[in-house]
Amino acid sequence: MNDELSQIVAKLRADYAEQLPATFTKMENLWRGLAAEELPVSGVVELTRMAHSITGAGTTFGLPAVSRAARDLELFLDPFSASGRLPSGAERETVSVLLVALRQSAALP
Amino acid sequence: MAGKQHRVILDDDVFALTPKAQHELRGSATSLAPAALEVLVLIDGVSTVAETAARARTIEKDTVVNILGNLLYDGLIAFSKDQAASLDFVDFFEAKSPIKPSVAATAKAKKESAATTQLLQQQGYVVRIARRAGAGKTTGPAHTPCVLVVEDESHLATLLKHVLANEGFDVRLAKNRGEIIAELRRSPRPDLVLLDVTLPDADGFEVLQRIRQHPVLQGMSVVMLTAKATRDAVLKGLAGGADGYITKPFEIEVLVKAVNVVLGLVEGGRMVEAEKDPWLAMGKPPK
Numbered sequence: 001m002n003d004e005l006s007q008i009v010a011k012l013r014a015d016y017a018e019q020l021p022a023t024f025t026k027m028e029n030l031w032r033g034l035a036a037e038e039l040p041v042s043g044v045v046e047l048t049r050m051a052h053s054i055t056g057a058g059t060t061f062g063l064p065a066v067s068r069a070a071r072d073l074e075l076f077l078d079p080f081s082a083s084g085r086l087p088s089g090a091e092r093e094t095v096s097v098l099l100v101a102l103r104q105s106a107a108l109p
Numbered sequence: 110m111a112g113k114q115h116r117v118i119l120d121d122d123v124f125a126l127t128p129k130a131q132h133e134l135r136g137s138a139t140s141l142a143p144a145a146l147e148v149l150v151l152i153d154g155v156s157t158v159a160e161t162a163a164r165a166r167t168i169e170k171d172t173v174v175n176i177l178g179n180l181l182y183d184g185l186i187a188f189s190k191d192q193a194a195s196l197d198f199v200d201f202f203e204a205k206s207p208i209k210p211s212v213a214a215t216a217k218a219k220k221e222s223a224a225t226t227q228l229l230q231q232q233g234y235v236v237r238i239a240r241r242a243g244a245g246k247t248t249g250p251a252h253t254p255c256v257l258v259v260e261d262e263s264h265l266a267t268l269l270k271h272v273l274a275n276e277g278f279d280v281r282l283a284k285n286r287g288e289i290i291a292e293l294r295r296s297p298r299p300d301l302v303l304l305d306v307t308l309p310d311a312d313g314f315e316v317l318q319r320i321r322q323h324p325v326l327q328g329m330s331v332v333m334l335t336a337k338a339t340r341d342a343v344l345k346g347l348a349g350g351a352d353g354y355i356t357k358p359f360e361i362e363v364l365v366k367a368v369n370v371v372l373g374l375v376e377g378g379r380m381v382e383a384e385k386d387p388w389l390a391m392g393k394p395p396k
Contacts (some may be wrong), residue, residue, distance in 0.1 A: 001361070005275045009268065009361075016264040052307050053262045056336035059358030060265065067358060071336075 016061040017106070023050065024103045031099060035092050041084055048074055048081040054102075065108035073098040118158055118174045118181075121295055123189040125154035130185040144168055148176045157296075192236050234341050239332065239353035239367040254372055255279040255301035256314075257292050259316065260334070261308050265357075269303065269334075272361050273368065288313045293326060301372055303364075306335040306342070314345055321350040330371045334359065 001009070026051050033039035034047070051074035058067030076098060080087055087095055126134075130149060133139055139146060147168065151161050158177060162170040180186045194273040256273050258267040275278045281299065283289045285308060292299065302320065306313035313335060320326045332353035333346045346354050352371045355364060 001273065005271060008271045012264050012271075019264075049307055049309070052336055054359030056305075057262050057265050060268070064358075083170050 009062070013061045016057065017063065020063075020066065020106050021048070022055075023054070024099070024106075026050070028099055031095060034086060035095075041086050044077060044084075044086065045081045048077040051102075062107060063106065065105040066102070069098070069102040069105035073102055079105070119291075119294070120157060121158040122158045122177075123155065124152050124158070124161075124177065124181070124186040125189045126152050127184055127187050129174050130180070133185065139184065139193060139385065145176050145180065145333065148173055149180060149185060152180075152186055174235065217325060236338060236354050236356045237359070237363050238355075239370040241370055241373070253277065253279045254300045254374065255281065257281050257283060257289075257302045259283045259289055259302060259308070259313065260305045261285065262305075269364075272365065276365050276368075278368070285309055289316060291322075298326070299329065301330040301332065301352075301368060303332050303334050303368070305332065306337045306346075314349055317349045317351055332367055332371055334364070 027047060030039070030043055030047050030050075034041075034043045051070045054070035055067050055074050058064065058070060073095070076094060077087075079089075126149070129151075133141065134149065141149065148161070148165055151164050156164070158174065159170075161177075162168075162173040165173050168176075188268065254277075256278045258266055258273070258280060259271045260269060260282070263284075266282050266284065270280045270282060281292050281295070283292045287312065302316075304316060305315045313333060317331055317333070320329055320331060330352045331350070332355065333351045334355050334357065335342070335346075336357040338356040343354050353367045355367055
């Protein structure tokens with residue numbers, strides 16, 4: 001990789017890391033709306049998609065812990081996304097925990 | 110497609126005269142307005158709308174486009190032969206028949222993807238394979254190979270654009286259905302599509318199937334670049350006709366190698382010789 005490309009990659013990594021907290025906030029707000037049943041169930045698909053996107057991009061931008069945490073959330077949400085059903089009871093608790101873990105993962109190596 | 114209806118005219122559209130227009134122009138009298146006549150005589154079956162508008166010196170481009178829409182509606186012009194094939198894009202995502210790989214294709218993919226299966230077993234959810242370009246499936250030295258990156262994550266899309274441009278590729282980006290169709294229609298057509306699976310309004314496997322069914326695009330190289338890394342997903346991609354499958358997260362070197370292998374290129378523009386095993390597994394297993 002030449003110097004110019006290395007600089008571009010470094011800047012993209014920094015930009016990606018910088019926007020992550022805002023993305024986490026979006027996901028948390030979306031989940032709050034879903035858990036309160038104020039948003040349509042289709043929001044689960046969007047939440048899964050957002051997790052999937054971070055799964056794919058995190059490690060590429062030097063954040064493997066974020067990728068792993070996002071994958072955990074994505075794998076948990078996948079069946080709900082496919083069936084169009086909202087998590088209920090303990091399942092909702094799990095989603096909340098996974099979202100907290102996702103946010104915390106940004107501080108991990 | 111339905112008969113007479115106004116369509117959006119794009120800069121890249123190419124029109125040809127219909128027999129009706131040729132009759133109109135040969136006749137001693139015409140009912141066409143002077144401006145319409147001026148545009149009609151510029152239609153040559155080769156020039157794009159943008160080029161035609163540039164040659165119509167006395168008429169503004171917007172007016173030329175309106176006139177073309179009316180001429181199309183009146184059956185005086187039609188999309189050129191190549192363009193006609195592209196009309197299938199109107200229904201690109203709305204085919205009535207179910208889109209599923211055939212049983213035979215799935216079986217073939219399972220058989221051919223021994224390397225994939227092995228990788229899945231050895232490395233977990235990591236796949237990096239590419240089908241070596243066969244005879245006649247190369248971009249050749251005549252033009253800069255064009256890669257269409259279909260990716261909705263903006264940082265990844267930007268990264269891929271810079272990485273591939275740095276390797277000498279002409280890179281274009283698309284992040285949703287509309288942009289995919291616009292880029293596939295654009296000339297020159299991409300030599301290779303780097304295709305994400307999970308998009309906001311489209312499924313990459315479906316896009317792959319549409320490409321393989323399209324009369325103009327079916328030979329286009331497609332490499333799946335996705336975090337969908339289950340065995341079923343990989344088989345679905347290969348059975349659908351993907352030329353490569355790389356799971357995210359990916360290594361830049363692996364991605365570049367896959368694109369070169371599928372296009373039959375190596376650094377410096379020399380061709381890769383096809384080997385007995387069409388599939389190439391790339392990169393080292395992750396620790």
